[in-house]
Amino acid sequence: PSLRTTQSWVVRSEGRVILIDTGAGNGKYRPLQPIWSYLNTDYLGNLAAAGVEPEEVDLVVNTHLHDDHVGWNTRLDGRDWVPTFPNATYLMPRPDVEYWHPENLPRTRFGRGNQNVYEDSIDPVIDAGLVRTWDGSHVIDANLRLAPAPGHTPGSSVVHLESGGDRAVFAGDLLHGAIQVPEPHLNSCFEEDEDAARASRARMYAYAADHNALVLPAHLPGHGAFEIRRRGAGFEISGWAPFSRT
Ligand SMILES: [Zn+2]
Missing domain, CATH: 3.60.15.10 (Ribonuclease Z/Hydroxyacylglutathione hydrolase-like)
Known part of the structure; x- marks a missing residue:
């Protein structure tokens, strides 16, 4: 498998712009994942080429909360991680929101593979009030x-x-x-x-x-x-x- 390929899908449905997974993000420190550490990619340029500006995204879907699926949830603004898509609702599976909490990380298999992810890619969107968790199934x-x-x-x-x-x-x-x-x-x-x-x-x-x-x-x-x-x-x-x- 090629983890260097990490897809982020744009779907237009019922007049809304929906983003499925957000890749690895830029500028994030992943001590056990060097291929995703401190990236500097043109993700937002590619998104613009697909006709989408960050403000136009209505819904972000994180299929799960691994580092390479939530990275562009946030971007650096000075020294702060801020939501990349300020007008979006972020849909996150509740079991992962609980499982990947930093306090539980030592009890997971992936463990430090997900180090810093909550702090730089999950918490800032929760704090901004943009996250909606779901359980079971979600229409x-x-x-x-x-x-x-x-x-x-x-x-x-x-x-x-x-x-x-x-x-x-x-x-x-x-x-x-x-x-x-x-x-x-x-x-x-x-x-x-x-x-x-x-x-x-x-x-x-x-x-x-x-x-x-x-x-x-x-x-x-x-x-x-x-x-x-x-x-x-x-x-x-x-x-x-x-x-x-x-
Ligand atoms: Zn992945």
């Missing part, structure tokens, strides 16, 4: 809903898109590489609960195969998304998304 609008997919983290979730005949699943970190389609039992080294991660992955594949849904994980390079079909008792990739990475 975003007529086209989009959040569903729990625990394992990678306790609050890991996927976003289902259903619009006309189109179906898609924004799969977050349910998989990190295409090899996990024909070999769905393979876990990444980052799962908090290995068995639950396998179960959530298999359930998502079954949905995607049975509904012709495009699967959009967070860390696939190249085309970045695919469709799958059943093959015997398992699954295989039936096609790649037509869009290319910029």
Whole structure:
């Protein structure tokens, strides 16, 4: 898997601009994650190229609260971390809000991998009153809903898109590489609960195969998304998304 590819998806639905996951962020100190430490990327320039200014984002969805999915929740303003998207509501899965609290970090597998994340990327948006937590499931609008997919983290979730005949699943970190389609039992080294991660992955594949849904994980390079079909008792990739990475 290529963790250097970290996707952030822009979805326009019912007149609103929705951002699914916010990458690793700039200027953040990640002592155990050097590839995401003190980054200086043109994320906001890329977002502008997609036609979106930070003030225009209405909703931010963090599929889970790992460092590489919440980074652009905030940006530095002088010495302070401030919400990057000041007019947005930030949707966060409640189990992760509790699990990744700094006091609980020593009891997690990922542990210091998530060091500083709460302080620089979660607390500032909570303090600004922009966070709404959800549990169980959550309907975003007529086209989009959040569903729990625990394992990678306790609050890991996927976003289902259903619009006309189109179906898609924004799969977050349910998989990190295409090899996990024909070999769905393979876990990444980052799962908090290995068995639950396998179960959530298999359930998502079954949905995607049975509904012709495009699967959009967070860390696939190249085309970045695919469709799958059943093959015997398992699954295989039936096609790649037509869009290319910029
Ligand atoms: Zn990730």
